[in-house]
Each structure stands twice: as C-alpha cells, then as structure tokens.
Amino acid sequence: MNQRSLPFNSVVPREMEEPDKFIDLDRLFSVIVRRARLVGAFVVLFLALGAVYLVFATPFYTSMTQVLLDENLSKYAEEQATPQNSQLLDTQMASAVEILKSGELALRVVDKMKLDDNDTVLNPPRSPFGVVKDWLRSVTGIFSFGSEISEEAARNGRRQKAAALIQQGLAVERVNRSSVISLAYRSSDPQLAAAIVRGYADAYLNDQLNANFDATERASVWLQERLADLKQRSQAASLEVEKYRSENGLTLARGELMSEQQLADLNSQLIIAQADTASASARFKQFQAIVDQGPETAVKNATISAKEGDNSVIRELRTRYLAVSKREQEVTQSFSADHPQAVSLRKEKSDVGRQIFQELQQLTASYRNEYEVARSREASLRENIEGTTGRNSDANLSLVHLRELEQKSAALKTLYETYLNRYEQASQQRSFPIAKARVISTAGVPTSPSSPKKTLVLALSAVLGMMAGGAFAAFQEFRERTFRLESDVRSILGHRSFGYVPLIGPRQPTTTDRVRARLMKGKMPPPTTQAAIPFERVSRIVLDAPRSSFAETFRNAKLACDRMLHGNGSRVIGIVSAVPDEGKSIIAANFAALLAASGKKTLLIDADIRKPGLSKMINPPAKTGLVEALIGESSWPAGIKIDQKTKLAIFPVGGEAGAKSEPYDSHELLASPAMADLIENARKSFDYVIVDLAALAPVVDAKAFSPLADGFIYVAEWGRTPSRLVRDLLHSEPQINSKILGVILNKTDMDELAKYSDFGGPEHYRHRFEKYYVENSATYRRTEAA
Numbered sequence: 071m072n073q074r075s076l077p078f079n080s081v082v083p084r085e086m087e088e089p090d091k092f093i094d095l096d097r098l099f100s101v102i103v104r105r106a107r108l109v110g111a112f113v114v115l116f117l118a119l120g121a122v123y124l125v126f127a128t129p130f131y132t133s134m135t136q137v138l139l140d141e142n143l144s145k146y147a148e149e150q151a152t153p154q155n156s157q158l159l160d161t162q163m164a165s166a167v168e169i170l171k172s173g174e175l176a177l178r179v180v181d182k183m184k185l186d187d188n189d190t191v192l193n194p195p196r197s198p199f200g201v202v203k204d205w206l207r208s209v210t211g212i213f214s215f216g217s218e219i220s221e222e223a224a225r226n227g228r229r230q231k232a233a234a235l236i237q238q239g240l241a242v243e244r245v246n247r248s249s250v251i252s253l254a255y256r257s258s259d260p261q262l263a264a265a266i267v268r269g270y271a272d273a274y275l276n277d278q279l280n281a282n283f284d285a286t287e288r289a290s291v292w293l294q295e296r297l298a299d300l301k302q303r304s305q306a307a308s309l310e311v312e313k314y315r316s317e318n319g320l321t322l323a324r325g326e327l328m329s330e331q332q333l334a335d336l337n338s339q340l341i342i343a344q345a346d347t348a349s350a351s352a353r354f355k356q357f358q359a360i361v362d363q364g365p366e367t368a369v370k371n372a373t374i375s376a377k378e379g380d381n382s383v384i385r386e387l388r389t390r391y392l393a394v395s396k397r398e399q400e401v402t403q404s405f406s407a408d409h410p411q412a413v414s415l416r417k418e419k420s421d422v423g424r425q426i427f428q429e430l431q432q433l434t435a436s437y438r439n440e441y442e443v444a445r446s447r448e449a450s451l452r453e454n455i456e457g458t459t460g461r462n463s464d465a466n467l468s469l470v471h472l473r474e475l476e477q478k479s480a481a482l483k484t485l486y487e488t489y490l491n492r493y494e495q496a497s498q499q500r501s502f503p504i505a506k507a508r509v510i511s512t513a514g515v516p517t518s519p520s521s522p523k524k525t526l527v528l529a530l531s532a533v534l535g536m537m538a539g540g541a542f543a544a545f546q547e548f549r550e551r552t553f554r555l556e557s558d559v560r561s562i563l564g565h566r567s568f569g570y571v572p573l574i575g576p577r578q579p580t581t582t583d584r585v586r587a588r589l590m591k592g593k594m595p596p597p598t599t600q601a602a603i604p605f606e607r608v609s610r611i612v613l614d615a616p617r618s619s620f621a622e623t624f625r626n627a628k629l630a631c632d633r634m635l636h637g638n639g640s641r642v643i644g645i646v647s648a649v650p651d652e653g654k655s656i657i658a659a660n661f662a663a664l665l666a667a668s669g670k671k672t673l674l675i676d677a678d679i680r681k682p683g684l685s686k687m688i689n690p691p692a693k694t695g696l697v698e699a700l701i702g703e704s705s706w707p708a709g710i711k712i713d714q715k716t717k718l719a720i721f722p723v724g725g726e727a728g729a730k731s732e733p734y735d736s737h738e739l740l741a742s743p744a745m746a747d748l749i750e751n752a753r754k755s756f757d758y759v760i761v762d763l764a765a766l767a768p769v770v771d772a773k774a775f776s777p778l779a780d781g782f783i784y785v786a787e788w789g790r791t792p793s794r795l796v797r798d799l800l801h802s803e804p805q806i807n808s809k810i811l812g813v814i815l816n817k818t819d820m821d822e823l824a825k826y827s828d829f830g831g832p833e834h835y836r837h838r839f840e841k842y843y844v845e846n847s848a849t850y851r852r853t854e855a856a
Contacts, residue, residue, distance in 0.1 A: 080749070097796060097828055101547055104825030109539030117536030120527050129519035131260035133267045139166055139249045139273060141354045151442035163244050166251055166507075170242045170274055178277070179269045186228040189234055190259050198274040236266060250510065267513035277773035278507055286496045293493040300486040307479035314472055340451040347444035354437035365427040391422040397486055407832050410787060528644040551787050555833060559813045562793050563800060566811070568630060569623035569658065570788065574611065591610040608687055609659035613667055613716065619839070624664045627783060630812050635780055640753035643811070644677075644761045644779040646772045647786065648796045653816040654785040655683040658762040661783070666718035670757040673710070675721045679736035680762045685722035695724035700744045706751065719756065736764070741774035749778045766799050766806070773803060788818040815850045831853035 137163060169175060171605070185191045218277060219227075253270055257263040365821065398415040405412065556567035601721040610620045636642045645658040655678070662674035675696060676684040687690065692709055699706035711720040739745060752759045762770040776782075786796060800807040827833035 105543035112539030113535035125523045127308040128258050130256050130521045131262040131263050131511045131516040132520035133256050133257045135267045135271050137251045138510045139507050142440050167242050176237050178273045182233045183269050185232045210658050229583040264513045264515045271509050288498045297489050298824050304482040304486050307482050311475045311479050336455045342446040343451050347525040350441035350444045354441045357434040387426045394419045419671030461813035554791050565813050568627040568812040568814045571623050571816045572620050572820050573817045585713050609663045612660040612664045624661050642759040642780045644763050644782045646782050647765050648767050650765045652785050652787040655762050657785050662760040663716045665758045666716045672758040673719045673756040677725050677759045677761045682723040692722040696721040697724035700739045706748050737770045776806050781809045784810050784813045785816050788815045
C-alpha cells in the first residue's frame, strides 16, 4: 500500500536566518581562507610581472637644485625697498615657477647646452606603448606624401623637440611656504641630469638679469623721449608767462603787483591824513569858539585852552596876567579900587589881556590853515586811491590768466624733474649686475637611480595583485550560486540534508581551477579520460569503506527513509538529480548495496532509459531488461542480475543498454500500465525498490514515474549544481517536491568543505569527526562512470 510522505519542510521548521549585520566577520574570514590560494596566485603573478618590469625597465636618475628668491639682494642698489606681503609673495613664487616651466627658458637651455644634437635627449628610452605608437606613426607615414623639409626647418624641429622633452622631465615646485623653488630633472644619464639642472638654474638667473636690463633699457629710452618733450613744453610755458606779464604790465615786487602795493600805501596814507584832518579841525574849532566869545572871555578861557597849543608867548602872557590880577586884588583890598596903583595895575591887566586875545587870534588862524592843508591832502589821497583801484581791477582780471599760465608752467617743470629723476634711476639700475635670486643647493651627479624603485614596485605589485585577486575572489563569491553546505539545502529548498558524499576520483576542473592554472602554469592540465569500471566496484564502495563518511551519509539516508516511510511494507524510492553527470547512478548503486547488505531484499532498477549508466557497467551485458519487460517481449524477473556478494538484485535497461528503447518514448514506457504492474509485482518480492531515474531538467521521465514512487532522494553535485535551477525545478513539480525525502551533496571536496563554513557550523569541525571515520583513500581513487 502506497503511503505519501510528508515533505521535510512540513516536519522540521526552516532555519531562522540571522538578521543582517553590518560586517559578518565569520563569513568574511571564511571567504578569505577559501580564496587565499587564488589571491596568492594573483599576488605571485603580479610580483612576477613587477620583477619582469624591473629587469627590462630603464633606470632613471634625478638631479635637483634649489633657488632662493630674495628681494634683499638688491636692497643696496634700490632707494626704497618694495613692501612685501603674503599675497604678493605667493604671486611672485607662482610666477617664478611658471617662468621655469616656460618653453622660452627651455629653448635657452637647449641652445646653450646644444641639446638639439644630444641623442639621449632626443631619443629617450620608450615604453612598449610608445614603441607601438611610433611604429603605427611610421606605418601611416609611408602613405603620406609631404614636401621636402629644409635643413633649417629640421634643425628648428629638433630644437623644439628637445625643449619639449626636457620640459617633460623637469619638475618645478615651491618648497612648502618658503621663498625656495626646487628644480629636479629626470634622465637616464646621471651626468646629463645634473648638467641640465645646473643649466636651468644659470638660465633662470641670466633671465632675471636680462629681464632687468631689458626693462630698464626700454624705460630709459622712453623716459629720454619724454624728457625731451617735457623740457620743450616747460620752456614754452615759462616764456608764455613772462610774455603775458610784460604785455599786461603785471610787474611784481616782493611777489605782489606794483598796483597792489601802491593801493596799499595810499590807503595807509589816507588813514593818516584823515586822522590829521580830524585833529586839525578839532583844534581849529576849539580856538575859533574861544575867539568868538570876545576878549574877556577868551582871556578867561585862555587858562584852559593854553595847553592845546605849544605857544610860549601865551604861557608867559598868561602868567603875567595872573600876577597882575593878584597884585590888583591885593592893592584893592589894602587901599581902594581908586588907588592909582590899582588903576595902573588894571590898565596893565587890560593890556596883557589884549595881547593874549591877539595871540589867540593868530593861533586860530594858524590852526585854520593847518586844517585846510590836511583836508586838501585827504581829498588828494582819495582821488589817487580811486584811480589806482581802477587800474588794479584790470590787473586782477589779467592776473587770473597769469596764474593759470604759471600753474601750467610749474606742473610741467615738476613733471620734468620727476621724469629726470626716474631716468637717472633707470640709468643706474640698467648696469646693476645682481639678480634677485641665488642658488642655495648646487645640483650634484646622482649615484643611484631614482626610478624604478625596486621595493616600491614590488610592494605595489603585491598590493595590485592582492587587489586584483581580491576583486576576482569577490566576483567568484558573488557568482557563488551552488550548494556548499547542508544549511544551503535547508534554507533554499526547505528539505532535509542527508550529508556529504566525498569526491571519488579526480574532479573536472572548475572555472576557478582554470583561472588558477592559467595564473600559475599558463595552461590548463589535460582532462582526465574515463574508463569503463565494473558495476561490482562501483556498487561496493560503501561496503569496502564501512567506517567512512561516505558510508555514514548512506546510513543517514536509510534511517531517514525508514522513519519517514514507516508503515510501508515495501518502499519504492527514486534517485533523481537536476542535470546529468551529478553522480546519481553511483548514489543509487551504493544506497541499494547498503540496503541489501543490511539484510533487506533490494531491487535496483536502471530507469534512465536514455542514458543508462548502470546498465553499461554490467559485464557481461544483459540481453533483456526493463525495456523488454515493458514492451512485453520478456517477463521482468528474466532480466534481473544478482550480485553474489551483496545479494543485490539489479534490473538493467535492456539488451545492449536499451537499444530497443529507441523507437519508444521513454516517458511513455515509465508511465505505462506495464510499468505500474512491474512496480506492484516488485513490491511483493522486495523490501526496497531503488529506481535510478533520468535528470529532471532535460527530460520528463522522472515526472512520468513520480506517481509510482513513495519518495525521492535528490542528488546535487557539491559546488556545481546551481541552487536556483534546483529550486525552480522542484517548485514547478510539486508532486515530486512533496515526496523528497532528503538531499545528498555528491562529489564533495572534503578538504575545501570547512572553508565554506562559518565559525560554529558543523563543517568547521569535521577534522574532529575523523576519529569516528576510517577513510580508505585507495577505494576512492578511481573515476566515476556516471
């Protein structure tokens, strides 16, 4: 009675995938370990390439000198130093660097050292790329027909080429933030390198001197022309000033016009005259008022106004008058007013009074004359001032234009003096023999090559090899889409893994093997030839090495089948794979042999009608088999072969490995009622029926047989079968996928297996499992037939 088995993913939950980490160190370490040989091969290759480069590379020598730009070198020849700041210094240094890199300076070095005839400069060692480029240029030049070049043009071309080549080999740079410029030249000739660097330094210093001389020479010529013009214009302006002054009577005295000085003098005299007139008028009016009062009053007032004058007669008369008046009073008081002496004194007093009045009249007339004179003088001065003022106004109008002419003349004179001073300075600096730069480090002849640097080249080769190897290893890792671990089977397919079957015999080279072989040896090793191996040797590997990991995997498969198909009296198990040549026939033969050796009646049917690998191993070949039984030409027990050692019953495809099956469709034979009857009869006679089926991907034979099977053991080649292909095949065939009992990873490279496992994985500790295994390597040393 057939019993459907539950798939592994419905019994055992899928492994919980750990959350993604930023860097999985375990996985990274395992990748490094398993790809170390590939990366090492790349490193060795690149080191070999680096060594070849060092052998054939032309050594180059570098000579260096340093030039200091110092403004203080010319401070004794310059009247005033140029102020320096960081921005100006940076500009000067950048300009100096560009001058040293310029083509004009390179041409000067070429001409001075005659480098246009130097073969080392014109034909330096070339790289392979340069050789190919020149060869192509020469080939294309054959088909070009140009005009014949003259000797002068050819020489100029060599000169330009030499200048361009030494520019390529020259390195100019500023040393940090200092005023020092470093010059270095690289050449295959150490003597030439030192000579060119020294030539560059000398050419730069001479260029500075020549530039200074040329600049001052041009300035001197230009200043001389300007001086001649300014001198002529200054003289003409001075003559124009004097001519205008004489034409307009603008005579100067002590820096002022004569009319202005006259007007000032007249104004001063007028002020004095006005003061004198006022004083004379006051005196005249005072004495006139005294005289107008009469003799008596004038005599009385004479005592008050006598001080206004300077007349000694009035003073004497006044003294006399007072003495007479006093005696008269004394006589009058002593005697009487009629006393003769009193009368005589009164007469004398009257006579003195009359004399005083006469003197006052004369003095008043004198003051009148003085007043009249002062007034006349004041009027005359006013008339002179009015005339002089009119003349001065006309002179002031002309003076404005005169001042303009004088300013023009003064400006031209000042400009002439300034240019004359500059001309003298330029004339002195033209012969100044010191440049504002000096060499502080003389270029020496290098004793050892600066390139190629062996240590650096080898180190760089190793690094590049490591990078290239790492990149290729990463590419290989990203392309890794096969089954490597049992966890891959569980996570991708959701099925149980029965374990690993070690590689038996040499493996066909993989892509990585081919790359490693090309890197290490330069060619692929020849592929191994396969020879026909008897079925007895193929099917007895599990028995010849009973304590090996090979046999342990089949025991695990048997135990799983017994548990999962528990209750089935007889069990039909199909052995399938995705693509051909995955070793499913070897798996089927050894699994059946293990079952038979355990005492179970086991029948092994070779149902891969199109590619009957097991049937071809049987010697002598069977005359009848599965095909004859299905088409009715013979009974099915007639074609069974018995292995005498294991008691395993083998049912091959048919006579001559199924030659009669060609007219028939293999899937129709496997899905026919005859095949169902055959399986049903086999269940009655055998405990296990192991059916070796065709691959799933190319043909539908296994799909046609799937209803008759209780379960399938899936065989995947380790590191070769694409996991996506297997997953898609099983998902597209749910009838087969639901009956998968487990997966066997065949042709496993046990030495490489641990490298694909992370720390903590069981494969990582397989070296510790060897205590339980006794591997018989001699048994495995053969070539698989299927």
